[in-house]
Amino acid sequence: MIDDRMRGPGHGTTTVWVYDERRRVREDIASRLVALPFVGRVEAIGDAAALMSRLATRHPDVLLIGTQRAMDSGLTVATQALRAHPRLPVLVLGAPDDAETVRAAVSVGARGYLRWDATALEMGLGLSRVGLRVDGRTPQPANGHPVPLASVGAHVAAPAWNGATPLAGSAPTVVRAAVTREATPVSLSMREMQVLTGMSQGKSNAQIGRELYLSEDTIKTHARRLFRKLGAKDRAEAVATGFRRGMMT
Amino acid sequence: MIDDRMRGPGHGTTTVWVYDERRRVREDIASRLVALPFVGRVEAIGDAAALMSRLATRHPDVLLIGTQRAMDSGLTVATQALRAHPRLPVLVLGAPDDAETVRAAVSVGARGYLRWDATALEMGLGLSRVGLRVDGRTPQPANGHPVPLASVGAHVAAPAWNGATPLAGSAPTVVRAAVTREATPVSLSMREMQVLTGMSQGKSNAQIGRELYLSEDTIKTHARRLFRKLGAKDRAEAVATGFRRGMMT
DNA sequence: TCGTGCCTCACCCACCGGGGTGAGGGTGTC
DNA sequence: GACACCCTCACCCCGGTGGGTGAGGCACGA
Numbered sequence: 001m002i003d004d005r006m007r008g009p010g011h012g013t014t015t016v017w018v019y020d021e022r023r024r025v026r027e028d029i030a031s032r033l034v035a036l037p038f039v040g041r042v043e044a045i046g047d048a049a050a051l052m053s054r055l056a057t058r059h060p061d062v063l064l065i066g067t068q069r070a071m072d073s074g075l076t077v078a079t080q081a082l083r084a085h086p087r088l089p090v091l092v093l094g095a096p097d098d099a100e101t102v103r104a105a106v107s108v109g110a111r112g113y114l115r116w117d118a119t120a121l122e123m124g125l126g127l128s129r130v131g132l133r134v135d136g137r138t139p140q141p142a143n144g145h146p147v148p149l150a151s152v153g154a155h156v157a158a159p160a161w162n163g164a165t166p167l168a169g170s171a172p173t174v175v176r177a178a179v180t181r182e183a184t185p186v187s188l189s190m191r192e193m194q195v196l197t198g199m200s201q202g203k204s205n206a207q208i209g210r211e212l213y214l215s216e217d218t219i220k221t222h223a224r225r226l227f228r229k230l231g232a233k234d235r236a237e238a239v240a241t242g243f244r245r246g247m248m249t
Numbered sequence: 250m251i252d253d254r255m256r257g258p259g260h261g262t263t264t265v266w267v268y269d270e271r272r273r274v275r276e277d278i279a280s281r282l283v284a285l286p287f288v289g290r291v292e293a294i295g296d297a298a299a300l301m302s303r304l305a306t307r308h309p310d311v312l313l314i315g316t317q318r319a320m321d322s323g324l325t326v327a328t329q330a331l332r333a334h335p336r337l338p339v340l341v342l343g344a345p346d347d348a349e350t351v352r353a354a355v356s357v358g359a360r361g362y363l364r365w366d367a368t369a370l371e372m373g374l375g376l377s378r379v380g381l382r383v384d385g386r387t388p389q390p391a392n393g394h395p396v397p398l399a400s401v402g403a404h405v406a407a408p409a410w411n412g413a414t415p416l417a418g419s420a421p422t423v424v425r426a427a428v429t430r431e432a433t434p435v436s437l438s439m440r441e442m443q444v445l446t447g448m449s450q451g452k453s454n455a456q457i458g459r460e461l462y463l464s465e466d467t468i469k470t471h472a473r474r475l476f477r478k479l480g481a482k483d484r485a486e487a488v489a490t491g492f493r494r495g496m497m498t
Numbered sequence: 499t500c501g502t503g504c505c506t507c508a509c510c511c512a513c514c515g516g517g518g519t520g521a522g523g524g525t526g527t528c
Numbered sequence: 529g530a531c532a533c534c535c536t537c538a539c540c541c542c543g544g545t546g547g548g549t550g551a552g553g554c555a556c557g558a
Contacts, residue, residue, distance in 0.1 A: 023526075031439040035446045035497055042439070119495030189504060190280040190291070197284045202486030204544065218506050224546070225504090234514095234546075236484040237451030243492040246368030248284055272556075276504095438534060453514070467536050473516070474534090483516075483544095 014127070015041045019051050020066030020093070021073060029064060029093065029116070036124050048077050055085055062127050064114070067094040067101050075104055082109040091127070186245070192226040195219055196242055199235045263376070264290045268300050269315030269342070270322060278313065278342065278365070285373050297326050304334055311376050313363070316343040316350050324353050331358040340376070435494070441475040444468055445491055448484045 016033050020026035026044040033042045043060070045051045063081065067074030078090055092105035093114050102113045114123065188196065191212075198208035205219040212219075223235070232238035242248040265282050269275035275293040282291045292309070294300045312330065316323030327339055341354035342363050351362045363372065437445065440461075447457035454468040461468075472484070481487035491497040 027439065028436045031437055031442040032496060034439060035442050035491075037498060120498045124498055187277045188280055190276065190283055191505070193280040193284050199485045200489035202482030202489075205546095206544085214505090215507055217508055220546075221506075222504095224548095227546080233451030234484075236448045236488045239485045239488050240449035240451075240492070240497070242284075243489070243497070247281060248489070248492070249286065249369040249373055440535070454516095455514085463535090464537055466538055469516075470536075473518095476516080 013040045014038050014061045016043075016062045016064060016127070017051070017054075017060040018042065018044045018064045018066070019046070019048075019074075019077060020044075021046055021048075022066070022068075025066050025116070029066070032120060032123065033064075035120055036127070038124075039127070048080070051077065052080060052084065055081060055088070059085065059088060061089065063088055063090045064093050065090060065110075066116070067092055067098075067105075069095050069098055069101065072104075075101070075108060078105065078110055079108045186229050188226055188229060188247070189222075192222050192229070193247070195222040196226055196238060197248070199223075200239045200242065200248060262289045263287050263310045264292075265311045265313060265376070266292050266294055266300070266303075266309040267313045267315070268294045268297075268323075268326060270295055270297075271315070271317075274315050274365070278315070281369060281372065282313075284369055285376070287373075288376070297329070300326065301329060301333065304330060304337070308334065308337060310338065312337055312339045313342050314339060314359075315365070316341055316347075316354075318344050318347050318350065321353075324350070324357060327354065327359055328357045435478050437475055437478060437496070441471050441478070442496070444471045445475055445487060446497070448472075449488045449491065449497060 016030075016039055018026045018030045018033070020029070023044075023046055026046060030042045030044040033039050045054070065074050065078045065081070067078075074092065074094075078092060081088060082090055086109065090110045091112050091114050092101065092110045093116055094101045094105070096115045096117055105113050194212060195208055198211070203211075205223065206216045208214075209216040209219045227233070227238055230238050230241045232241055239248070265279075265288055267275045267279045267282070269278070272295055275295060279291045279293040282288050294303070314323050314327045314330070316327075323341065323343075327341060330337060331339055335358065339359045340361050340363050341350065341359045342365055343350045343354070345364045345366055354362050443461060444457055447460070452460075454472065455465045457463075458465040458468045472487075476482070476484075476487055479487050479490045481490055488497070
């Protein structure tokens, strides 16, 4: 039930624990967390007693606790954990519009509320608003790449990074994830962009060539050039940086 | 100067013309437009006379006109074009916070204002708010994939798709791009997610295996399984759908 | 006018990627 | 107890990928 060996490639330093009685849920959440750049180790825990005993000796940087509508199991665990360790950064995880649980979570001392259908970006923000540490500091919008900006739950004030306006009221409105704008020092040519788009659709060089009425060798040349421009090793990384730089949809 | 042969792979039907005197600018914008799924043909035009004569016989679905701060060349062209063709959907392109040009653009009849540093998502919305047609209809948030949601310029009312609140005032605040939430029917396991993340960082299967203390063959197995789950042909497409589904950052 | 960047195409070549298949062990669920 | 899913590893195989290099033409700007 506890995945100690499940550690990431090491560039992330934050440790996150995910508690939920439903195995499916906690593992689903955990698997999405490992994709976040600043997250190093994720552990999924399904037993309340185990969680408490672990908390006696070690603390995660963030503890995620899942809840089910009209069941207070998750909230009970959150209450227990926070009673024993009041400064523990706890995020409650629940249904998209469960205002009741949001209120309950806040009242027992949770730092925030995360919808279970949150995107990676939103999870990232949820974590970053909750005492996450990267090399001892709170993460900043780094080197022009997207960074969590807004959203999680209404009761959490939206940050004002990058000039975005904070949430006005405290109504249970949920602001959706946003992306910081980057200096975009790279600009791809039209053809390179078309090739990159084709790649993102799983097309082979030959296929792209056929669709653009070009030779496959020409596509390979464009590919090489766009790899250099984007600093990418292969098409997968090129596509990824395309998305991260806001060039793709 | 006019790229008639520069047509996309055909799944997009919208035709966009980009006007700007600076070659660099118009081609940069054009190259970013071709990446949008619903955009079929993009033509970059650098000469005002040529633009007007082309407009006499054919109309694009959207006409983008670039402006420079403290120069009215672009606005002059926009004025000309709109005087001759009042129903032409024109978007003015300009500096991020050039409120003056925004006002001027609106007053001459432009349908919206697009920051030159807009992300693909934002451009998509700019286009979709401006009379874009896909098979005769305005595009909807389709099959669970991200879709332009907010932003372009303050004077354009933000759409209320997905329950997001429209822009409150008419102040020159700019709402950043947002992403719709999708039903996320696929869930990757922890390992699959780690492999996908490695792919997005340009790592080879062997490299990923080394970092996770696994055999390369194991990575290949995880890769195959995640390809099937995501419906992807190769790692590039897998990474792309990972981003489109909000699983990656 | 020369240089630069883009577009186009070609050839060579090492090797990585992806599909197929099988298989053992673990942990839950019905 | 059967079933399903995940994790792990292995072997075979072919085709696609990516790097290097060269080269001609075109449009532009210094």
